[in-house]
Amino acid sequence: GFELTKLWDENPQLAENMSKIYYGKPKVCDTFEKVSDDVDLVFIADCWGPDGRDHLKFATPGIEKNVPTFIDKPFAYEVKDAITLVQLAKKYKTPIMSLSMLRVLPHATRFRNRFAELGEPEFGIIKGGGDTMGGHIHAISLAQHLFGSGVESVEAMGQTPLAYVHLNYGDKPHRPKAGVMLNCACGDTYHCSMYASAYSKLGAIHSPNLGDFEFPYAVVEILKMIKKMVKTGKSQVSYEEMIECIAIATAGRLSQKERKRIYLREVLERK
Template sequence: MASNLNRRKFLQATALTGLGLSLSGRLSASGTLAGKRIGIIGLDTSHSTAFTKLLNAADAAPELMGYKVTAAYPQGSKDIESSVKRIPGYTEEVKKLGVEIVGSIQELLGKVDVVLLETNDGRLHLEQALPVLKAGKRMFIDKPVAASLTDAVAIYEAAKKYQVPIFSASSLRYIKGIEGVNKSEVLGADTFSPAVLEKTHPDLFWYGVHGVETLFTVMGTGCKQVNRIHNDTTDIVVGTWQDGRVGTFRGTRTGKHDYGGTVFTQKGNVVLGPYNGYQPLLLDIVKYFETGAVPVTPEETIEIFAFMEAADESKRRNGATVTLESVMTKARKS
C-alpha cells in the first residue's frame, strides 16, 4: 500500500509540474524557458560577466522574468589589447555560470531567442549585428553602438529593413538623481565622466559616450550645434539646442574616475550621481526583450553619436562651431 501511495504522489507531482510548464512555457534543453534564452556576442568586456551574474543568479530578481544567459560567442575585439586579453578569463567565468560557449554567431542564433551584443570593439558591431537582425531576433547593443556615425546609421537602417527594434544605452542613463528630474522643466545641464581615448575609435565614442548619454537623458533630443575644447587631460563640449538651451559635457583623463553632473531646472538644481550600477539598465533590457518596446528611440541614440562626431570635427577645426546636421549629411552619403 505504501508503494501505491508513493506512486500516486509522484503522479500528482508530475501532473502539477506539467500544468505549470503548460501555463508558463516549455523548457528548452538548457533548462531555461523557451523564449527566455539570451545569447551573448563578445566576452571582451566586464559587462558580459556582470549581466550574466545578475541574470543567472539562483536568487535572480523576479523583475528579470526568468531570462537567462544560455550561450555565448566569445570573439570580441581582435586587436585592442585591453579587450583581447580579457576574453579567456571572462569565458571561464560565464562557463561556471552555466553558459555554453559556441564557435560562431550562426551557431549562437540557433540556440537563443534574444541577443546581448557586448563586443567592446564598436568597429565589429555592424558586421555582428546584421546576422542577428536577419534572424529576426531582438538585440541589445552595448556602447558604443558603433565606432563611426556612418555605421551607427547603417545599423538602425538595417533594423528598420528587417523590422527588428533594437535597443542601445549606457548604464549611466540610470545614474542616481535622474529619477527626480522633470524633463519638461530642464533649462540646461552639465555632465561629466571619464573620456579615456582609444586610437581605434573616435575620441568620445570609446568612453566619453557614457557622460554624453547622461547629458541627452536629461536634455532630450534637439541639439543643433557643438563646440569643443580639447587638451591632453580634458575635453569640454558645449552643445546648443534648437530651443536655445545649453548643455555641456566634461570628459576627464586625470584624477579619479567619476560620473555625475548638475541639471538646471525651473524649480532648482538637481545633482546627478553616484553611478547606480547595471541592474536598472538590465531591467529595461529585459522589458524590451519581453515586449519589443525600446526605452530609447533610434533618433536619440543616433543624435548622441552625431553630437560626438560633431565634437570630433570641432576639434579638427580648432574648436569651431559644427552643426549636427552637417555630420549627419556626411554620414548618410558615406
C-alpha cells in the same frame, strides 16, 4: 529572468572561462554568427576598448535572423554605423536597443525632478567621461537624460578626444538656452562618479555622486527594458535618440579636428 546559453569571444579561452563561471552551461561557439542561432536575445558586449567600432559587424547576423538585440554602449563609433544598424533593424523588423546606464539612472531622474526649483534650466554642466568613447557616451547620455535630446550643433576642444564639448540646442523650447557643457577631461573621480549641475536666473543645483554605488540601480532598469523588448518585439528606446548619441560624438570629433562648430545635420548627411 534570463538564461545564458551561448558565448563567443575572439579569445576562445576567455569564452571558456566565462562558461565555467556559469557552471559550464553556456555553449562556447566557434564563430560569432552562431551565437544568434536558436536564442531569444543577442547581447553585444563592449569590445575594442570599448569604442563600438565592431558593433555593426557583431550585431548584423542576429538582426538578419530577426533576433532581438541589445548592443552595449556605445551603440557605434561613427554615426554612419549607427544609421546602418537602425536601417537593418527596420529592414528585418528586428527590435534593437542600446543605452548607457546614465540614461536611466534613477538618481539622475530624481535630480532632474529638482529642476522645478530653477523654473527652467538655462545652462547645464556634466562632469565626467574621460578620454574614451565608452566614457563619452556616458556624458552624452546623462545630458540627454537631464536636459533632453534635440541637440543642434556641437563645439569641442582640448588635448584629449572630446575633452570639452558644448551642446547647442538652438531655439528649441524647454531646452537650456545657453546649452550644456560636457567636461569629459576632468581628472580622477570617486568610484567612477559623474556629476551634473543646472543653472538659471533663480540659482543653481548640483547632483550627488552618480557612480559605482548608484549604477546597479540603472542596470536593473536596463534589464527590465531588455526583457520588455523581447516580449513586445519593440525597442524601448527611440532609434532617433540612439543615433543622436553617436552623432554628437562624431560631430564632436570633427569639431575638434576642424576647430569649428559642427551641426549634427552635417554628420548625418555624410553617412
